[in-house]
Amino acid sequence: MANVSQKVVHQYLRHNKKFPNVWCAGCSIGIVLGSIIRGIAELDIPKDDIMMVSGIGCSSRMPVYVDFNSLHTLHGRPIAFATGIKAFKPHMKVIVITGDGDATAIGGNHFIHAARRNIDLTVVVINNHIYGMTGGQYSPTTPSGDFASTCPYGNIDSPFNICNLAIGAGATYVARSTAFHALEVQNLFKEAILHHGYSVLEVISACPVIYGRLNKKGSASRMMEHMRDNSISVKAVEKLPPEQTENKIIRGVIKHDTNLPEYTARYAQLVENLREKRDGGRNEDV
């Protein structure tokens, strides 16, 4: 983090136009935004090549603040829009900013099918375990037994494990971190955006104003401490007995497979093969 100064971060923001932002005091989303920008600054990717697409929700308000190509779409659909952009302009670095509800409830179908295609999108799922923007309803990642405005007697649903879902659907880069570990988020994001394929970065984040209040999690800083104390790196997991890793947030790169070909590269290859076939005169009908 130290490598990228505040001043540099400001160069990536629509600073004079769109601030202050919509996020509540203590919200983690701003930290994630900071990590993303620092990652991009370190990689020195031209702003014109970056496409930031989001859906609907607290985290999905992010694209309006950044000085990239930005698209704020429909609830659950950012991956579908991003697929269209990436397929048409494969040279663009397409980042999808989405939340737990946006990505795994209403947008679950797009989330898994883009993973199946292995299209080169960098999907950052900011998981705060609740629908914050609509006032605190339970989401597919709200832990069983937790409270939300639509489960006043405790949640009886089982939550999704977003990373396992992504792996099951065929994502080729899957990583997780928390908003407390901002530098780790920055480094994982860099790896994710450089990965040529579908990458999912889940960032566990704190919503102290709604989720925290309904579940007596304490202040924003208390929730940050909770993320620090209850997470464990993926490397450490292997060395520890299972009872010590139970119910912990597992951080780090969970899957990184560079062997599977990427969708737009495959499509380009298909077009190239057809062109060669035609130019070679082997198929005169074409």
Place this chain on the structure above:
Amino acid sequence: MGEKKIIPKGKQKTTTSKKTLTKPVKPKDPQKRWVLMQGNEAVAKAAIEVGLNFFAGYPITPSTEIAEILSEELPLRGGSYIQMEDEIASICAIIGASLAGAKALTATSGPGFSLMQEGIGFAKITETPCVVVNVQRAGPSTGLPTKPSQGDMMQSRWGSHGDSPAIVLYPDSVRETYELTIRAFNLSEKYRTCVVLLLDEVLGHMREAICLPDMSKFRIVNRLKPTVPPEWYKHYDEDQKYLSPLASYGEGYRFHVTGLAHDVYGFPTNKPIEVATMMKRLKKKITQNIRDIVQIESFMMEDAKAAVFAVGIIARAAKSAVLAARKEGFKVGLLRPLTIWPFPDDAVRKMLKNVDTVIVPEMNQGQLVHEVERLTKEKEDSDIKKIQKANGELITPNEIYKKIKKVL
């Protein structure tokens, strides 16, 4: 555009077509490209002629041939074809691609069209050009997937929530499907909106011998590109005709697009004055340009005492009925809109002024007839006769002929 039937600038006039559509003429000029073509094929082929380079879709009867043909043709031309996981994803993908600079198309039928409505609204509020083909089946719900119906007249106008403009085109033949596909792209690029092309199921699947139009006579409209430097660019700039340039992602403009109400730069706003400006632009770009958008065919209407008002395949049945009735001396004509939305109010008013009775046959339980009735309120003695059928069968020329005889 090279069509005769276009309403010229100025007054909304109608021209008369004497051409009958019953028998294709034998090819005489070898230069002319005669082909046997299906309606769905005409959509795909015309879209390629007009420069289509992105298609996203999901299989659904009776529109699937469009996707099948494009999955073969687009990769050969370096364009993108992608089969999405559902119709919602399809409309979203074409909007994304269009914002990145593509000419984009999707094709579907009733159930898929319902799923696309939210995305269509997004294309309209963000003023993103794209074309949606809806090869109508009989509904509601799964309905009759392989039978014709004209049940989506109102959905194509009002299907998406909130107030939004709509341009909806409706051909009656394979040749016209080809032409209106070109026109749908032109209008969507010019007015920066989602244009819907409605086809009847029978038209989508029917094969006709058609002479392909000479493409050099068609003007292909491409979106205006901004000429200002990026810092001056307004994503929703407006001139007097409400036509504004559209930048593409990845070309240095770095604009913001949102489905929220927005200001002229594209940033979200809830200031009433800025929202009002946006809503006014959405409406005015259609209403101020209605003479450029609306096309109508007027057939044997000069001395008519009664008129048939019909669209699509039913207008062809009506044309046969009108010809048969004319042979027996009945003074009857046909008014056929090629653009059903915006509704051709002026042409229908003119028709109502001249005739005593209007027969409105449609393959539904009464949709476009309400629009005609809305205008008859201005003239009290008009008589509207309805022929409605929603059982998956076509309305035959004979049924319309009998009605004509009854009223005259």
